[in-house]
Amino acid sequence: MEFQGNKLHLTVFGQSHAPAVGMVLDGLPSGFAVDMEKLQSFLARRAPGQSRFTTARKEADIPEFVSGLTEGVACGAPVCALIRNGDKRSADYARFFSVPRPSHADYPARVRYGDAYDFRGGGPFSGRLTAPLCVAGGIALQWLEARGVFLGAHIASIAGIRDAAFDPVDVSAADFEAVRSRDFPVLDPAAGQRMQEAIDLARQEQDSVGGVVECAAVGLPAGVGGPLFEGLESALSAALFAIPAVKGVAFGSGFEAAALRGSRHNDPYILKGGQVRTATNHAGGLLGGMTTGMPLLLTAAFKPTPSIGQAQKSVNLDTLEEEELVITGRHDPCVVPRAVPVVEAVAALVLMDRLL
Amino acid sequence: MEFQGNKLHLTVFGQSHAPAVGMVLDGLPSGFAVDMEKLQSFLARRAPGQSRFTTARKEADIPEFVSGLTEGVACGAPVCALIRNGDKRSADYARFFSVPRPSHADYPARVRYGDAYDFRGGGPFSGRLTAPLCVAGGIALQWLEARGVFLGAHIASIAGIRDAAFDPVDVSAADFEAVRSRDFPVLDPAAGQRMQEAIDLARQEQDSVGGVVECAAVGLPAGVGGPLFEGLESALSAALFAIPAVKGVAFGSGFEAAALRGSRHNDPYILKGGQVRTATNHAGGLLGGMTTGMPLLLTAAFKPTPSIGQAQKSVNLDTLEEEELVITGRHDPCVVPRAVPVVEAVAALVLMDRLL
Amino acid sequence: MEFQGNKLHLTVFGQSHAPAVGMVLDGLPSGFAVDMEKLQSFLARRAPGQSRFTTARKEADIPEFVSGLTEGVACGAPVCALIRNGDKRSADYARFFSVPRPSHADYPARVRYGDAYDFRGGGPFSGRLTAPLCVAGGIALQWLEARGVFLGAHIASIAGIRDAAFDPVDVSAADFEAVRSRDFPVLDPAAGQRMQEAIDLARQEQDSVGGVVECAAVGLPAGVGGPLFEGLESALSAALFAIPAVKGVAFGSGFEAAALRGSRHNDPYILKGGQVRTATNHAGGLLGGMTTGMPLLLTAAFKPTPSIGQAQKSVNLDTLEEEELVITGRHDPCVVPRAVPVVEAVAALVLMDRLL
């Protein structure tokens, strides 16, 4: 459960119903001051229970820093933060050890870990583990901002309902702030309204919906990354697929690029204010695994929440008989709104690592 | 330019117009016998010049193994293979150092590497580097097959023209063989015919097209992978994005999953021949970063070849003036057919690493 | 502050006067049951304050496990343990930021980390950090024992006074137990008595002494390790030099081997009970970076404690003037007795990693 960057190493630990989840971030430069209030605001965007669109589980998500920071300032030693797990209802999960929930990690996790697997609350596969990811990523975001690199994300679509897209050539930090100022992180509030209605409808029907998050970064210099396995796409996608429920990652025009002609897809170089820029940005700011200096653009697709209230078919692994399963307990009908800061967090970690 | 698996380490070296490209594969178990004829057949599927759909550059692509194999049998020491670069026309590239080709690595590479950058033929960013990838991956494929794991790919689409898809529940090694037996690697020859016409048309119009490759693996046990950054999707996507021109990677239903309801997307568990299986396979054989034992399914989107014959806008980096650029030389109007074995190669490396 | 094994990853965090020190151990196999009482006994061997030979600082050193263990049994997720820091006297250290203590990390640490460096109690360079090392290593020792691999260490010398040596051919787990049963970890109690007198004398003279720890492991199969950088000596020495105050590491005859003739140093192969063994063991159980199946033998040299009560010369880094420095506070006149379990701990981590 480690992110091994070139200079930044992140170790995440914890299970959903263990005493705590947490992280150790090694590589934060000595002297960097973490704005704790800003970090807490960032974590609040991911925390559950803040709106009607998320699970009813209440978690304060206030990290305790036990090393690496002296009054908020990095001393150069690894930064360890804990978030205690409270409000657990482990009994809710007792049955899933025998009868795995469809499209959850239950079944392969039991195969891998055997009887000692801590399946309570999804164990180490729980979305709960994105809390420490956001502690690390929230610090990385602050570090990037101090260097003029700004990063933001929004819901690109939920249940097929699309938000406006970032301007691939001119997206700016102001756009990121606009999204953050809204309760529901979209560019177009009208689209956001329709998405929320779709989520509500799914909830009423004991169902769930998925969606896509778009993320952009501006202020990156050109030439960051490298050939083959050193490419920035490799590092970013590896980090993004670490987020539970992500099923697809694309850069720039992504899968749509595959249907375009080269003459349409290529981004011509132009001069703008004496700088080398491209007139379009189908590349999403990445060529040859390296940044071009244009906005970096990526999308991550999230599957619908596998926990739904409807009865589902499963198999009892102990009796080897098919059984019907009804999942009770508290679950998001849509993880996408809370996933927006998580996408920002992991992208920020990768970019910080490469800029250190 | 290294793939750092848990047990398998691959180092790729070379530039397009250096004396050689090659690879060092560390971790191949002692005693494993490489079928050299089979490996050469695999490499031939990637090699250029074998059909009218690829660049006219002739390359024999016959690797010389200088260490690690004794009469084809691994001795346990790292395996090094060289492929000499011949038939180079470095003069073709002289201008691109000053005037970067749109949507190629030229510009960011010059920023990163400076004046010493070996831009001839695209340097280390050239598709030429996929030849040593295929040497390593071709060996990995043989190793997997010896353990009952079969892996295959086909062109899922070119220029928007779709092939049939692998059966997500019942795809088999026989399907992979069927694709390999064809000159043009598709499931549906009629679709393949239309794709080839689209490529021909693009060539005639001095243009290029992109496409999508679908890859599947069968015979994998359940429980391979792990939480967060240990997930198989992270490792596979990192390897796939290392392939030049890949802009998107998805597993199972991928981006389409984002528009589905949970009730539709979830894969119910069933018993089949006493085995735990899923009735559908939207997950693409992966849950919680781990294999489910169902076929592993992934897609990779390739952008259209950036080298096109049409005049394009660029900027002279030395004079800082905009210039028109016409690319001559030999180029594939579509890299997708040759990319099929490359996708197999890198996927095989990752899977072998996790099964070792 | 990470140990990156092939399968075992250890992240250590904390500073001497931070809220806590701790560790995250990733790779402990699911289902392994930690004997907490035994672990606590192991930690007690390292803990200060248990005898007159160590610093007066009182530390309970009772780890709190916040993840990865369910009632002491590993669930497969990373194991995180915290040890809270109490009884800190940070004011003792205020001066050393300006006037570095000779032969401590103070000066280079300030150069590296700058003004934000947490110099209190030696920060992350404190011997305090060996407490979490021992938590991880103590678990590794238990894992090894469950596989028939036993590991033990003793004081080979202090202040030049030598203990008996392990029998290089016939050392056994019983020898390790004998050492552990003693308050002062030596093979020969009479030698131990003389060492303690030397320590007492040094303390009375406001001075300190160093020493050598010898460590052995039995029950290892042959063939563990590999060529060049894969050698077991590389991994073991890297882990041993991570222990503060270690200045030398040797295997088998070590530096003495350099003065021997080959005819004397070579270990002839013999058959013993049908097994391939060597008649002597100058190799210390390691050839070509691999285990031979004979006892693994290593020594680690510890410098004398740099904190001494005598006045010393130093330089004020702020005024750039030479100053006399007198170190008050609590310090071990000899770290070697407490270092014995630390050597066992890091050696156990490396061996467990290679046997997993």
Place this chain on the structure above:
Amino acid sequence: MEFQGNKLHLTVFGQSHAPAVGMVLDGLPSGFAVDMEKLQSFLARRAPGQSRFTTARKEADIPEFVSGLTEGVACGAPVCALIRNGDKRSADYARFFSVPRPSHADYPARVRYGDAYDFRGGGPFSGRLTAPLCVAGGIALQWLEARGVFLGAHIASIAGIRDAAFDPVDVSAADFEAVRSRDFPVLDPAAGQRMQEAIDLARQEQDSVGGVVECAAVGLPAGVGGPLFEGLESALSAALFAIPAVKGVAFGSGFEAAALRGSRHNDPYILKGGQVRTATNHAGGLLGGMTTGMPLLLTAAFKPTPSIGQAQKSVNLDTLEEEELVITGRHDPCVVPRAVPVVEAVAALVLMDRLL
């Protein structure tokens, strides 16, 4: 067979009697010009056959660079160099597969690699593999020198006969040049004469001798390295123990420090020309795993060459009977003179990695 630095990755490949040995060095900065003549001189110091003190095997050891250099200048892509193996007498080794040579890697290598092990000439465990190490390290040395860091080594002792030592406080690049200018790399030619006599005597008696190499580096800034596993000693020792035949590594006073009092061992800080220095340098330029800015000093102990002409006892692994073994063929009675540049090479790689 990889050195994984923070920024520099070295992959070594080859076996003694494979077509070639070689290396891939990733991380050499673009634009760095390798002085090929100087590199060849460096390699000549390690090459066999240049004097009467080394094996009669003739090897030109001229590397062929197949990637990463354009007319000697690094282009930023990995640098691959091959050294072809010639003058092999594989038949000399046929018996050792069944009857392992005492104190060679033969026995554990056969256990590890099984029947497919390439035992000819010692396979990947041969001293032959230090040739590509020296290619990489010779480049690193040039890179360091261009940054004002100089590194040199000499024979500290052979067969117990001691050379003078480097001045721990004032050793300089001139001392390194003086050693290099001599056929036999010592500081004191008279001591060197006695060593050569000892080697000759051992040869006449069909025996061998070991020795110690001392290495120093000057020009290093303070503060390079870090706590616990980040310490420079860990990285240096791991690299040094990768050299075949090394049995001990120490820094500064090393094992002798263990017998000193703190008052004698501590290095007082002084001002010298406005710089913070230490009056003595028992620390060998390293405190807390970090450089102090004083000369870095280390020693590596080499065991006597295990190949001796005298009859030795061994065991036939196929018949499981004890047998007498007589080793014929060509062997160094002492590897220490040729090991001097190898020690420089691996130390240079580690230091370059940390300074990049």
